[in-house]
Amino acid sequence: MATLLYRLGKTAYRRWPAFVAAWLVALIGVGVLAGTVSKPMVDTFSIPGIPSLTAQDLQKQLFTDTEDAEDQASVTVVVAAPQGHTLREPAYIDRVDRLVGDLQALPQMPATKLADPVPASDAQYRQAVGAATKSGTPADVARANARALLPLSPDSRVGTVSWTYDVASVADVAPATQQKLLDVLADARADGLTAEANGSGTQAMVETGGTSELLGIGVALVVLIITFGSLVASGLPILSALVGVGLGVSGISIATAFTTVGTTTPILATMIGLAVGIDYTLFILSRYRTELHHTDDRQEAVGRAVGTAGSAVVFAGLTVLIALSALAIVRIPFLTSMGLAAAGTVFMAVLVALTLLPAVLGMLKSKAFGGRVRRERVERDADGRLHNNGVRWARLLGRAPVAVLLLVVVALGALALPARSLHLALPSDSTAATSTTQRQASDLVSDAFGPGREAPLLLVVDGRGAAEADRPAAYGQVVDWAAGQRDVASAQVVGMNEAGTGAQILVTPRSGPDAQATVDLLGALRDGQSAIEAKTSTTVGVTGITAIQTDVSDRLTEALPTYLAVVIGLAFLLLMLVFRSILVPLTATLGFLLSVLATLGATVLVFQEGHLGLVEGQPLVSFMPIIVIGIVFGLAMDYQVFLVTRMREAYVHGASAREAVVDGFRHGARVVSAAATIMISVFAAFMLQDNALIQSIGFALAAAVFLDAFVVRMVLIPSVMYLLGDAAWWLPRWLDRLLPNVDIEGGKLTAMRVPDDAREVADETQPVR
Known part of the structure; x- marks a missing residue:
């Protein structure tokens, strides 16, 4: 090599x-x-084979015009009158009507006409209540169910206009369409309305700047000037x-x-x-x-x-x-x-x-x-070798390696404790930056309609296993069962196919899409699924964006142990090849586990629980831990390789095991410290982004590099190397013969x-x- x-x-x-x-x-x-x-970039979070997509396949069988939920470029424009006013006032009726007309004129719009939230709400309410009471639903339940779906808030101040772009997938929404939507929203605001938009069809409207990259490069340049x-x-x-x-x-x-x-x-x-x-x-x-x-x-x-x-x-x-x-x-x-x-x-x-x-x-x-x-100015030992801060630090650690080892393990272990309350979820409009129109639209909807409006669950009921005469009653039983679950605001049939063999039941939670209560509700529905199926002779599945995102989060969590085992196993073999040792790669990987657990604990404290006031507390993005582990493991092994190879170089050239540690720091500590400082500055600079995902990953990577480079590689590993002595470089003879040099x-x-x-x-x- x-x-x-x-x-x-x-x-x-x-x-x-x-x-x-x-x-x-x-x-x-x-x-x-x-x-x-190049084409526009789009966030799609789905995994083949998860329960929610299986339920979506059942939905397609029963309702042939169903499209994949993750491919639909849906948009909801949220419009609000000023505080103390309503959209029913004459001063705002014409303004909202003009907004709806401007939205209708956007490119890539569907053929169906958009509905003005005020008249549409009145007509929809009368129709829904009348149909429900006619079918035997109690009047109070019928009214409550109708209000759960209205495009106008109970106080008539906030309304919604929703549609799905006429495109094959979210990626096909043109940037020009996005820009014209922003222009329409700006015109509505000029008319005195509050107008924001969210939904998958608005993803391309989120952009990230280059300030963070420039800041990271600037800090790196300063460090490099000091180094060279x-x-x-x-x-x-x-x-x-x-x-x-x-x-x-x-x-x-x-x-x-x-x-x-x-x-x-x-x-x-x-x-x-x-x-x-x-x-x-x-x-x-x-x-x-x-x-x-x-x-x-x-x-x-x-x-x-x-x-x-x-x-x-x-x-x-x-x-x-x-x-x-x-x-x-x-x-x-x-x-x-x-x-x-x-x-x-x-x-x-x-x-x-x-x-x-x-x-x-x-x-x-x-x-x-x-x-x-x-x-x-250069200092030298009596034997003429370089005497720098790396040498001083290594010899300081060598005075009490046991105490240093225990101190590091206890400190990192304490920092890792908050990771026990780790709450993961996928990014959504409700977790976007507060400055974005997506987040502001989400907040308006949550305040006006309740947070559950943005976290709907869709029950797909296959009634083909029940007698034809029993199907309506079976669907009603499923509705009653769903409505009786904890944290359910409403449950109602929102569609039946022409043959009557299938029904769709909309379940609106009381909590938002990222709340643990909504996750628990999904779990409760699935836990009771077999019982209600046996009782009604139907097949029930739960789907919808909220269910899909929850299933993806669960699958990510389940995949983490497998991923760790494969990565650590392959890297262990690679490090054993590099260092020709068993204990050095073992201590390297164990040290990494300590640093990554401490990093997750610190990230939970800052981003999930909101300590230090950097961000408001919210769940961590589901794939953040696995991404951070993947990146940090590689970087941690970088520092292990660059620092410990200098130790091995000294050891194979005749230095004692103890002096090899000092020599490794003599030649490697300065450059590893500079490299780690650069890494930290580059990663930390990404916390300036508005994207909560990028902020959390930037913080986690910066914290992980700090903990792994300066605590594990520069403190823990040399202490362990001192304690192991020559045993650190032990390798069975049979294995030494097998490994290529x-x-x-x-x-x-x-x-x-x-x-x-x-x-x-x-x-x-x-x-x-």
Whole structure:
């Protein structure tokens, strides 16, 4: 491995015009193609085989005109009169009528005419009450059921206008249609009305800016300037990361022409791509600076840097790729697309670090470390070796490793305790940023009609197993059973097919779509499903967007243990190959579990329970834990590889186990600290986004990197290594013979080097020529 990468680095340095030109052509070509074929990104959260989709298939059998709930581009415009007024007042009747007419004129509208909420509400109420009482429903129940479906609030202040765009799927709603809807809403507000819109057909109206990325890059640049003391060198990791992210995100845009891609997918890819792109280049560039103190041949120095640090980059990148690509094994389509998109961006980051960086170094030559802004005073031990803060920290830990180990375990364990109350749900209009029209529309509906209006459950009743004469009574029994459940505001038949063999029963909860009470209601309906089926000789299923999203959340939770087992197992084998040890990979994975549990606990405190006042408390997004685990596991192993490979390098070259720990910190602590700081700044900057999902993931990733890099890798792991001593590097002889030697420490390259005692003790912080 090291020899192969050594040759690659030297070739890229020597033939830099060809390599730089190839990357430029790739960047421009992929960018042009993305701009030509890309389609809008849409969030679709569904998993084949979940109970709610099985019920939807039953609905299609009984009601042949049924469309998939997740494909319907539905929109609800919520219009409200000023406080103290109603939509029935003459001053607002004409304004609402004009709004409805403007909405009707939007592109891609269905053929059916939109209904004005005031007259439609009156007509619908009379018709519903009359039909219900005629069929034997008590008058008070009939009136309550009718009010549950009206497009006008009880105080007549808030009304709704709903429709579904005439498109095949949500992705087909044109951006021009979205913009015209926003214009109509703005005109209604100019008329003195409050007008907002939500629903799946408004997804494309949510956009995220680039402020967070710029802030993260700015902080990273400051850290790099401090690390290298050179303006030119500090810009190289930023340049490399931007190239990798540009190619990765352009690739995601191209993928939208062939498959559905969620709106958060490119943001996650950008987040991880920036972080690893900067870090991987930083590791190789730092090693290149060190190698310049061992040789005057810059081409040789680049080759050695890519052969040694590049080997670590390859294996670190492999752990990230494994963690992200393994999201496909849980067989959740939208999660698979997120993982593969992020993995593709990481792959680009590795390629850029291994090929574009040495090519740019070949182009810059002696100017690679130009624009120096500081020079650092160097201290040395009595034996002439570098004595820096990494050495001081490692020796401090070595004085009381047991106490340090216990302190870290107790602290992380305490921070993990809030994770016991983890409440997961999928993103919805009710959890969108308060500044969005989707959230404001949702709040208006909840205040005017009750939160359950946005959390309907649909019971599909198949009456083909019952006698024809008994079916109406059977449907009534199902309604009574559903209405008797806890937290149900109303339950009523909203449709029967022409043959009378099937019925649809709308169940409106008292709680909102993200409330635990609504989840409990869905569970209660399913728990009692078999009993009511036996009693009525029917088949009952529960579907609707709320049920689908709840089932997806449950499936994500169920998939987490399998995902963890596969990722940790594969990464353990990979780390065993790298370190040729059993205990080092074991401690690495156990340390990761501690840090990720503590991260989930901290995220629950801040985002679910609303502590620190950063956001209002709300459930965490269902796929946040599995995404965070996938990304952080890869990054955690990055730091393990970059720090502990320097320890192993010292150990295999004759240092004692204890001194190897110190030597690993001597050479690796500074660059790992810089890399982790950059990661934290890039991730934390995404908390500036309005999207609650991105905010929570940004916080969780930043917290996880801090805990894993600075607490686990820089405190816990060295303490454990001190306690294990030589046993840390134990490997059974039979297993040692089976494992291939990948030479990640660059032993073959070291053998090629001509010793130079003066240069061997040189410090990478010294100016280079």
